[in-house]
Amino acid sequence: MEIRIEADSIGSLAVPADAYYGVQSLRAKKNFNITGKPMHPVFIRNLVKIKKAAAVTNQSINKLDLKIADAIICACNEIISGKFQDQFIVDPIQGGAGTSANMNANEVIANRAAEILGGIKGDYSLVHPNDHVNMSQSTNDVIPSAGKLTVLELLPGTIFELKRLHTALLKKSKEFNHILKIGRTQLQDAVPMRLGQAFQAYASVIARDTCRLEKSMDEVSTLNMGGTAIGTAINANALYLQQIIPNINKICKTSCKQAADLFDATQNLDGFVSISGVIKTCAVNLSKLCNDLRLLSSGPKAGIGEINLPAKQNGSSIMPGKVNPVIPEVVTQVAFHIIGNDMAITMAAEAGQLELNAFEPVLFYNLFESIETLTGAVATLTDNCITDITANEEQCQVLLDASVGISTALCPFIGYQKAAELAKKSLKTGIAFRELVLKETELTLEQLNEILNPTNMTEPKYHLDNLFLQTN
Secondary structure, X not given: OXXXXXXXXXXXXXXXXXXXXXXXXXXXXXXXXXXXXXXXXXXXXXXXXXXHHHHHHHHHOOOOOHHHHHHHHHHHHHHHOXXXXXXXXXXXXXXXXXXXXXXXHHHXXXXXXXXXXXXXOOOOOOOOHHHHHOOOXXXXXXXXXXXXXXXXXXXXXXXXXXXXXXXXXXXXHHHOOOOEEEEEEOOEEEEEEEHHHHHHHHHHHHHHHXXXXXXXXXHHOEEOOOOOOOOXXXXXXXXXXXXXXXXXXXXXXXXXXEOOOHHHHHHOOHHHHHHHHHHHHHHHXXXXXXXXHHHHOOOOOXXXXXXXXXXXXXXXXXXXXXXXXHHHXXXXXXXXXXXXXXXXXXXXXXXXXXXXXXXXXXXXXXXXXXXXXXXXXXXXXXXXXXXXXXXXXXXXXXXXXXXXXOHHHHHHHHOHHHHXXXXXXXXXXXXXXXXXXXXXXXXXXXXXXXXXXXXXXXXXXXXXXXXXHHHO
């Protein structure tokens, strides 16, 4: 392999001659052999978009030569289009607060820009990674800003999938709205409800999660670009400070704003913690929903069996015909993973000291993963489970009839003590609760049917007040 020798303040290294990365990227690759994965491609793209915006800004304020700026912009455009992705060799989890990621971008852009100007890779006399590509910037404003832009780009996909799930759940709530079933609290029979009401509740919590995610995007719409190292804007002049965010917004098609306090925005990562918390909350709600689906579909003969989940694959290598609720299971596993990621994100944000947090790389690694796995989990739940759920209406009625949960509806008319007495007697003797009510109370069949009407038992009905007055 042909090589070239590059040097930095640590010493010299042999870099592959055809590599667009340089000595600092290679040194980081050797130092941080952690995950074996590349940095997130959307993060790389946004990192390069910031470099492009900086070149545009520096050229417009006459700090950067037009030819150099144009070469840098051209190189950035090529990378943004998908070229040279294999040249970003630094592990996503890295020491140095992201300096290695920043320098990886600076070196690739500089070497490609030098080629565009007729130079060769490794000769930084035409375009320098630090002096030109990194002009008016620091790792400490570039990396957190790239992270925020990445979150802003990833979250809409999650929100889109949550809205699809919400629509699917609403459709099921309408489809099942006529089916009466027994509700359960603490896994014990409670009072009657409609199966459609259960799915409406699922839709409501997903709508709430969607709203939280939409609002959370404001948390990452404030950038510290221009603050450079710690917020003092050292090496960045006033004109750059005025123009860098508008240029980023133009290139990234965003509506970000510059932080009012650049010191605060450079050292504190609470916005990422907030978003991670919203993602975790959504994951918790999804897992609870999936727990319910597994319980309601359990059996199918020896469990509750009120609904049927679509069969997606064989459930056992030894038991013929067994089908497991694999889609709800995988969603719950994703929830566990996101909860763990949230803890890592929390600790990374807490671990910052003074004017900088050095632990952004692991925070971003986990946050991007949480967003993407949540998106995938929601999509598979919608497409491979919710849309094809069916109801076992007869089973719902059988379980309702076998329950004494309807006794609660009679408390206002015969009193709690009498209702409890009849419920216990029904359970002990096997005599239907309705039969005992007619035999041992003064309620007529007409009155009993009115009280135990499915609609009357599952939502407020003021016309029962007159009946209450008559019986009391």
